[in-house]
Amino acid sequence: MDFALTDKQNMLIAQVKELCENEIHPYFTSHKTNNREFDLWPIRLLGELNLVCPTIPQEYGGLGLDIFTTALVIEEIAACWPGLAAVIDTNLHAVQPLLLAGTHEQKEKFLPLLTGPNAGLASFALTETSGGSDINAMQTYVEKVNKCFVVNGSKEYVLNAPLANFITLFATTNQEKKKSSLRCFIIPRDTKGIKIEKYYNIAALDYAQLAKLVFDEACLENESIIKEDELYSGYLLLSQTFDIGRVLVGATSVGIAKAAYEIAKDYANERVQFRRPIKKHQAVAHDLVDMATKIQMARLMTWQACWLIDQGEDYTIASAMAKYSASQIAQEVTLKASDILASRAYERGTFIEQLSRDARVLSTIEGTNNIQKNIIASLLL
Numbered sequence: 480m481d482f483a484l485t486d487k488q489n490m491l492i493a494q495v496k497e498l499c500e501n502e503i504h505p506y507f508t509s510h511k512t513n514n515r516e517f518d519l520w521p522i523r524l525l526g527e528l529n530l531v532c533p534t535i536p537q538e539y540g541g542l543g544l545d546i547f548t549t550a551l552v553i554e555e556i557a558a559c560w561p562g563l564a565a566v567i568d569t570n571l572h573a574v575q576p577l578l579l580a581g582t583h584e585q586k587e588k589f590l591p592l593l594t595g596p597n598a599g600l601a602s603f604a605l606t607e608t609s610g611g612s613d614i615n616a617m618q619t620y621v622e623k624v625n626k627c628f629v630v631n632g633s634k635e636y637v638l639n640a641p642l643a644n645f646i647t648l649f650a651t652t653n654q655e656k657k658k659s660s661l662r663c664f665i666i667p668r669d670t671k672g673i674k675i676e677k678y679y680n681i682a683a684l685d686y687a688q689l690a691k692l693v694f695d696e697a698c699l700e701n702e703s704i705i706k707e708d709e710l711y712s713g714y715l716l717l718s719q720t721f722d723i724g725r726v727l728v729g730a731t732s733v734g735i736a737k738a739a740y741e742i743a744k745d746y747a748n749e750r751v752q753f754r755r756p757i758k759k760h761q762a763v764a765h766d767l768v769d770m771a772t773k774i775q776m777a778r779l780m781t782w783q784a785c786w787l788i789d790q791g792e793d794y795t796i797a798s799a800m801a802k803y804s805a806s807q808i809a810q811e812v813t814l815k816a817s818d819i820l821a822s823r824a825y826e827r828g829t830f831i832e833q834l835s836r837d838a839r840v841l842s843t844i845e846g847t848n849n850i851q852k853n854i855i856a857s858l859l860l
């Protein structure tokens with residue numbers, strides 16, 4: 480395994496860092512939660528570097544980045560604005576089934592929508608009221624009627640849904656055998672019969688827009704299905720998509736932890752108690768060392784999983800371990816950073832307070848950490 484960055488990767492990361500530090504982070508901190516409407520300005524800034532969905536291949540207008548380089552980019556974005564990283568992670572997640580199994584025509588139709596300076600957004604719709612972790616509890620049902628697929632049901636907590644150009648939908652074609660009859664569809668958001676029933680007010684990942692989508696006799700074109708093949712089940716496609724998406728949650732976790740550590744380190748230099756900077760108290764210094772060490776562990780586990788994905792090696796255990804450990808570490812590091820900042824950590828709207836809330840949600844998204852442990856146990860034991 481070699482994680483030495485190429486000149487091209489170094490240049491890209493330097494550009495992303497500069498954009499994040501000089502433009503995106505100042506914008507984030509100056510527009511507080513309560514008065515910020517979703518505005519596309521940060522997306523446009525990333526669009527200028529073609530980073531709204533950087534894994535899209537060059538032939539469809541994207542940068543064609545591998546997963547390792549994408550994780551480096553996501554770490555930087557998450558360190559300056561975690562909610563923005565979640566929006567980009569969702570785009571990457573939504574295009575993954577297309578990249579894995581879409582036809583040239585499907586890719587040509589949808590992928591360019593997420594590229595270039597005016598790139599849009601996409602959603603990934605899986606979770607339902609009846610089933611978050613449990614795919615077999617899914618109720619959204621697809622039926623073939625003449626030349627189209629008719630969908631009925633609903634999907635909860637769909638990130639990017641209010642603004643998405645298209646939706647990657649997982650639904651079942653057989654109510655008795657839900658898991659084996661799972662199918663994936665890529666559909667324009669403005670398809671007749673799809674409407675937003677509810678907007679969620681989430682106390683984390685500020686900027687991410689979530690909604691509940693209802694499918695009421697929504698008629699999907701025949702061409703919207705990804706690989707209608709009994710042997711290539713939608714469940715396999717879903718698992719592969721999650722295996723890749725999880726490492727990006729790992730990278731997001733590392734970015735959040737890194738930002739919290741930097742805030743705590745600076746504060747420990749400045750804050751004087753008992754006539755010396757608090758970093759001179761060994762307990763505080765040891766906390767900072769623990770934080771830095773764990774961040775590096777999370778980063779290396781994430782990079783290892785990325786490397787396996789990019790090499791086409793078996794990566795399921797590595798990506799589940801990376802997501803599980805990095806999201807745990809993000810929670811531990813933000814908690815320790817809050818302890819170091821003490822009373823200053825709880826002022827609503829400060830970056831450290833937001834990072835602590837953002838870190839909490841990482842153990843739930845892309846499969847809860849219990850589900851990661853189930854996956855690891857099923858393959859390891």
Ligand SMILES: Cc1cc2nc3c(=O)[nH]c(=O)nc-3n(C[C@H](O)[C@H](O)[C@H](O)COP(=O)(O)OP(=O)(O)OC[C@H]3O[C@@H](n4cnc5c(N)ncnc54)[C@H](O)[C@@H]3O)c2cc1C
Nearest residue numbers: 603604605606610611612636637638843844845846847849
């Ligand atoms: C900010 C945010 C963004 C999201 N974005 C999206 C999105 O874009 N698209 C989408 O489809 N969904 C999205 N979700 C939903 C998310 O994926 C689900 O919340 C997650 O899969 C868990 O489902 P659930 O909330 O129904 O929890 P449940 O599945 O009901 O789980 C509840 C608890 O039981 C535990 N549990 C359940 N089954 C087991 C088991 N077999 N073994 C051990 N423990 C178990 C879980 O670990 C958890 O602790 C998002 C959620 C949030 C908060």
